[in-house]
Amino acid sequence: MKNIIKTLTAITLTAALGLAMCACGQKGETEESSSQESLASQQMTGSWNRNVSAEDEEAAKQALDDAAAKVDGFLYEYTDLVGTQLVSGTNYAILCTSTSQISGQDAQKIIAYVYVDLEGNADIIATHILSAEELENIDSFELDISAV
Numbered sequence: 001m002k003n004i005i006k007t008l009t010a011i012t013l014t015a016a017l018g019l020a021m022c023a024c025g026q027k028g029e030t031e032e033s034s035s036q037e038s039l040a041s042q043q044m045t046g047s048w049n050r051n052v053s054a055e056d057e058e059a060a061k062q063a064l065d066d067a068a069a070k071v072d073g074f075l076y077e078y079t080d081l082v083g084t085q086l087v088s089g090t091n092y093a094i095l096c097t098s099t100s101q102i103s104g105q106d107a108q109k110i111i112a113y114v115y116v117d118l119e120g121n122a123d124i125i126a127t128h129i130l131s132a133e134e135l136e137n138i139d140s141f142e143l144d145i146s147a148v
Helices: 004-041 054-068 130-137
Strands: 074-087 089-100 108-116 123-127
Touching: 054 074, 054 089, 054 108, 054 123, 074 108, 089 123
Parallel strands: none
Antiparallel strands: 074 089, 089 108, 108 123
């Protein structure tokens, strides 16, 4: 009889320990998945993110420099990062000053859309010349590469 009680006690304690370990593991997974969901909600693939970090700013400056080096006849001077878009790589919407070296036109404020692929290659894929009104309201300017 004592052996049966000891066996039942051992089984009960083992089961309780197993449940406790499972519960601890689930808590960590829940916190981790909650953290990932929070990050995903901050920037969903394809949506424009206007909450840019200092790292984003540096990456955008480098992307503009790399992409502008491939364009003949124009100089691009970085002003500010307006937004980022996570795609298969990253799109940057960069407020900058564009100056033609050929036509002699005055410098213009533009949004340069720069795409950086997963290997780090950067290209200017579109530009939008800003009107005075758009420039004044740059924080509410609708970022849309397809409309350019």
